[in-house]
Amino acid sequence: MEKIRHLLATDLDGTFVGDDAGLKQLLAYYDTLDEPVALAYITGRHQASVIDLINEASLPMPDILITDVGTVIYHGESLFEDELWTEKMTENWQPDNILKIAEGISGLTVQNLPHQRRVSFYASSTESAEALKISLLQKEIPHTFIFSSNRDVDILPEGGGKGEALKFLIENYVEKEAGILVAGDSGNDLAMLEAGYPAVIVANARPELADIEANELLYRASSSYAAGILEAWQHFYGGR
Known part of the structure; x- marks a missing residue:
């Protein structure tokens, strides 16, 4: 697949999903941009559960799907499993x-x-x-x-998790100068929120993220769910 130029890498439940109006606003904003923003869902759900949620909530299909807390990576329209990542995740499991x-x-x-x-x-x-x-x-x-x-x-598996899966995704599927935003709301998102890319903790985040200090790459939104993602995207990239 062609390298991604702009990427939203987001948790689903409690982050991308949870406020229909906010999600419509976020997607409508992306539609106004000159270049498309690719979607990567990074979730604790397994693949079948994600597909059910996509159908139930009328979510856009992702360009990349990372399931099971970062242990399986799928890509492309048919969501092919990334064999290199699977090999890494099964080596000493x-x-x-x-x-x-x-x-x-x-x-x-x-x-x-x-x-x-x-x-x-x-x-x-x-x-x-x-x-x-x-x-x-x-x-x-x-x-x-x-x-x-x-x-x-x-x-x-050793070396697994959302953070390491995100790094693998960016190294293999994303252009070096791409605009990236990572979004999450709970403790299993922490590794990807602190992976070194622009990231947002949405306002409805669980208490376990309350003590994480914001910095130039980690933005704490005042809005919840997808509205918080939009707030952060405009914070990092609104002037471009």
């Missing part, structure tokens, strides 16, 4: 061992997923999440650990 370790920890409920690109749990307490984190380190299981929303535990 041990989902069965992770599940076995988790069986001995109380307060963890396995999330029902269609595949094992990630292993995810609902934690009844931060103590349960921390116990799993410690056990995985003690057993020397290669992984990436993410705890967000005070409930969701995502165990990803």
